[in-house]
Amino acid sequence: MIPALVFFYLCFFCLVETDETEVPVMAGDSFTLRIGLTEIQSHDEIEWRFGSSRTLIATIVKGNIKYGVDKRFTESLQIERHTGDLTIANVSDEHNGVYELSINDRFIDKFSVTVYAPLPAPVITKYSPQCSSSSSSVSKSVLLCSVLDVSHVTLSWYKGSSLLSNISVSNFSISISLPLEVEHQDKNTYRCVINNPISNQTKHLDISGLCQTPSDSDHDWTEAVIRLVVAAVVGVAAVAAVVVLVYDIRSRRIELEWKIKFIKQ
Structure with a gap:
């Protein structure tokens, strides 16, 4: 009796326990999760669930297709009526996660989908x-x-x-x-x-x-920058000289006016 029970549980876990199938996909592309059947039977009930909450996203019951209300899949998800394969288009980060397949209330497989962004050039x-x-x-x-x-x-x-x-x-x-x-x-x-x-x-x-000497164009560009800086410095110095000269003339004029006023008094 005990060997028979052991055999039963071993067979049960062979059906229930399965490794997750890794599915890498580029953002913006599409992917298809395949059941592996050429055609499902009319009495088969197919369920696809998503994420840790096992949200129901699509079913086939007696040939009738019904989609879940999860907004992440309302415009991107499609289930194939004859095979039960699930396709998701225009993939984004929100489609990252684990998808579970069950047939006739029996767990069949898990698919772990990872969405990758386009790579930048290094x-x-x-x-x-x-x-x-x-x-x-x-x-x-x-x-x-x-x-x-x-x-x-x-x-x-x-x-x-x-x-x-x-x-x-x-x-x-x-x-x-x-x-x-x-x-x-x-x-x-x-x-x-x-x-x-x-x-x-x-x-x-x-x-x-990596270690090149400057080209002639680099020298020309550097020389032009130096000339511009020198011109700017000279211009500032000239303006400063004019300001000092005007101030000096005004000071002398005021001093002369005071002397004339004092003599008249």
């Missing part, structure tokens, strides 16, 4: 350059690869195809940076990559541009 900035004109010394730069306001991503530095370092963030939307020190004489290829389970963005590093 930006490489020179943080601490050490450019040397001496051929005997080694010139280096410390670089930062950065991305703003991201979550569920990994930021990585690669030399060729080899991973040098990386950093990951999960649920929190934050800005992250990853440093890298390189020699200016280095002939290797470097790239910074940001990725999540469904997409990536890559920024390649141009080592030859």
